[in-house]
Amino acid sequence: GQNIDQPTEMTATEGAIVQINCTYQTSGFNGLFWYQQHAGEAPTFLSYNVLDGLEEKGRFSSFLSRSKGYSYLLLKELQMKDSASYLCAVRDSNYQLIWGAGTKLIIKP
Amino acid sequence: NAGVTQTPKFRVLKTGQSMTLLCAQDMNHEYMYWYRQDPGMGLRLIHYSVGEGTTAKGEVPDGYNVSRLKKQNFLLGLESAAPSQTSVYFCASSEDSSGANVLTFGAGSRLTVL
Secondary structure (H helix, E strand, C coil), X not given: CCEEECCCEEXXXXXXXXXXXXXXECCCCCCXXXXXXXXXXXXXXXXXXXXXXXXXXXXEEEEEECCCCEEEEEECCCCHHHCEEEEEEEEXXXXXXXXXXXXXXXXXX | CCXXXXXXXEEEECCCCCEEEEEEECCCCCEEEEXXXXXXXXXXXXXXXXXXXXXXXXXXXXXXXXXXXXXXXXXXXXXXXCHHHCEEEEEEEECCCCCCCCCEECCCEEEEEC
16 A cells, blocks of 8 residues: 655754654655645645755755655754644655645744 | 635534535646545545546545536535544645646635534
8 A cells, every 4th residue: 555654743942953754655656745734724835856865945955765765854943933734745656646644843942 | 816715614514414615726727636634644635626527536535526617616515424524625726737736725624524
């Protein structure tokens, strides 16, 4: 079966750096997405990786290793507004998105 | 641009009742999707559409029906609601399903079935 694994919850301190990991086992691979979802709101797009390596976008970076079935989202200079759930999703060989359950990130002052 | 609009935002149903969730997008997107989100689980695809007049089953289609009579609208129907359908429902749209095309989500519809 297809599976996306992420930690359920993480805690970090304001101003620090946090890395959220995502491992996947899917039928084929056509890209990996990270979305942010604040409580009670809709998911919003953060990043997209299709080739191995690091994609940087401001305070957020996303890394992909296709051979290891692994990605991480790196958040720097954490702010209170970064408290949210972070969803990892992989597009499989049928171009369907398979979603992880999300990682709830709690930022403490 | 309003993006993706879902109505209603909240609804309480009794077992066996029927209802329709409406999704409207103003971005001229071809693809539209209905997901459900339950605690501890990833988003699960119910049905999707690749263009006006088309629909297809997703991962969890049982108990739901959909229609896409107009490109901008995607309706999700529950003919006979069951408590297992208590969930938050999200509609989303995208230009297509390839490359870096991302999903734009609606604000969600919270449904409780008693």
